[in-house]
Amino acid sequence: MLLTPRPRTRRAKAAPSAPRTGRARAALLAAAVSVCLTAASAPPPAAPLGVGDRLYPHLGNPGYDVKSYDLAFAYPGSNSEPLTVVTTIEARTTSRLDHVNLDFAHGEVGSVEVNDAPADFTEVGEDLVVTPKEPLSKGSALRITVRHTSDPTSAASGESGWVRTADGLVLANQADAAHRVFPCNDHPSDKAMFTVRVSAPEGYRAVANGLPAGEEHATKSTAWTYRTEHPMATELLQVAIGRSTVLHRSGPHGLPVRDVVPVKDRGRLERWLGKTPGQIAWMEGKVGRYPFETYGLLVADARLGFELETQTLSLFERDLFTRPEFPEWYVDSVMVHELAHQWFGNSVSPRTWSDLWISEGHATWYEALYAEEMGGRSLDERMKLAYGASDGWRAAGGPPAAPEAPEAGRKTGIFRPNVYDGAALVLYALRQEIGRPAFERLQRAWVSLHRDGTAGTDDYKELASVIAGRDLNDFFHAWLYGQRTPPMPGHPDWKSVPVGQPGAAEK
Structure with missing residues (x-):
């Protein structure tokens, strides 16, 4: 673009009617005007952008709003080879764009079309x-x-959204790894509808979020299609491919419940899978009707080190259900933790990653409440222990609503105790402050008011103040942003020991 003024300058010099000095002035003027116009209209150079998230500054992209993703994966039959993928994004621009930035890494791009x-x-x-x-x-x-590949081989380093299982692949995109699977606007503030198509060789089965929308059989392969009925953040996408079976049952109000498990483990997992409808009913009794079109468990034969609330199909390690040292109340409460995320984190997604305390705090809260009501584990005792460790957690990872940024290359680096039990402790303090009836109304109102959307800390503070009938800003500022844990309402004897002092809890 910067070379375009030169031919115009030469044409100006050749004007036959102008005197010699006039031709020189005309040439200089034309060149100057052309350069200025070109500089004003030239697009900025290509550069990585972001939406300004404090914890992940380069995630997301300004200038457009994604309405839907259509993803077509072709699995080659080996989880150590790249998949071929066609990603189609439907969006609407929110500003004039010379370039469109997409978050994407760990794949080879073959071609791109725009409109x-x-x-x-x-x-x-x-x-x-x-x-x-x-x-x-x-x-x-x-x-x-975008026609591209998606490489699962980097999964071993923890840098890919793909996780290799004993018989295939699953996805674990939280917090910043969806763009290592497919091009996207990889930030929870831009939710969209998803259609996922997966073709795989015979002997494999593919599943994804949402409900089945078609199945096509070829001589040596099958293609499955799934669609969501509610918008979803990119970090919640699930695509699972393996030698698995799908089990069906009914939940409350006829809700379709489908579980995806390794074929060899179908019998031994049934006692756990059968608990899901009752757990959904328990959560509905706390916060209202389940917000999506289906639910179920995806049990992966892999060492994950975590469980994950992928929308409508939560991901679990097989070992959680098969290792004898895990007591039943603990496994049940972990199941409820991921289920609670379908309301807190999925239906109502964090507006920024600093708002993660709302999602993880509520999931931990209902995990602990279920353990108390159904497993006899005292919520008060758990919160007292959390209070004792809270100052140490704040020192190590920041206060709940202002967590420290993750280390480079650690996609799960923000998932520290301060956003789990530390954030649940904030909710316990809030219940102590405003009373149980107001607190329970707040939880129901939150998931109802912001269903299928995004919301942040300021929204939660405002709603809590409205329901409590008084300004809670000082309360929230101390509990969410303070370097030290405030006194616990109703429990003046509880103590939190700072790191470095005798009796400090390990972080």
Whole structure:
């Protein structure tokens, strides 16, 4: 683009009617005007962008709102080879765009189309920067089609959203790994609808979020299609491929419940899987009707080190259900933790990653409450222990609503005790402060008011103040942002020991 003024300057010099000095002045003027116009209109160079998240500054992209993703995966029959993928994104621009940035890494890009026309692209950092033939005006429809690969081999280093199982693959995208699987706007503030198609060789089965929307059989392969009926954050996408079986049962109100388990473990897992409908009913009694079209457990034969609330199909390690040292009340409460996330974190997603305390705090709260009501484990005792460790957690990872940034290359680095039991402790303090009836109304109102959307800490503080009938800003500021844990309402004898002092809890 910067070379375009030169031919114009030469044409200006050749004007036959101008005197010699006039031709020189005209040439200089034309060159200056052309350079200025070109500089004003030239698009900025390709660069990684972000939506300004404090913890993940390069995640997400400004300038457009994604409406839907259509993902078509082709699994080659080995979890050590790249999948071929076609990702189609339907969006609407929210500003004029010369480039469209997508979050993407760990894949090879073959081609990109914008609104069905070939487009230039380059990779900068962990962004795929797409340049359409013409700039996109604000408010225009945008369709991007990317043909690429998705590489699961980096899963061993913890840098990929893919997790290799004994017989295939599952996804674990939280917090910043969905873009290592497919091009996307990888931030929970931009939720969208999903259609997922997966083809795999015979002997394998593929499942994804949402409900089945078709199955096509070929000579040596099968293709499955799934669609969500509610918007979803990219970090909650689930695509599971393996030698598995799908079990069906009914939940409350006829809710379809489907579980995906290794074929060999179907019998031994049934005693756990059969508990899900009752757990859903228990959660509905606390916060209202289940917010999605289906639910179930995906049990992976892999050492994950975590469980994950992927929307409508929570991911669990097989070992959670098969290791004898885990007591029944503990396994039950972990199941409820991921189930509670379907309301807190999935239906109502965090607006920024600093709002994670709302999601993990509530999931931990209902985990602990279920353990008390159904397993005889005292909530007060758990919260007293958490209070004792709270100052240490704050020192190590920041206060609940201002967690420290993760270390480079650690996608789960923000998942520290301060956003689990530390955040549940905030909820316990709030219940002590405003009383149980108001607290329970708040939880129901929160998931109802923000269903299928995103919300943050300020929204929670405002709603809590409205329901309590008084300003709670000082309360929340101390509990969510203080470096030291405030006194616990109703329990003046509880003590939290700072790190470095005798009796300090290990972090």
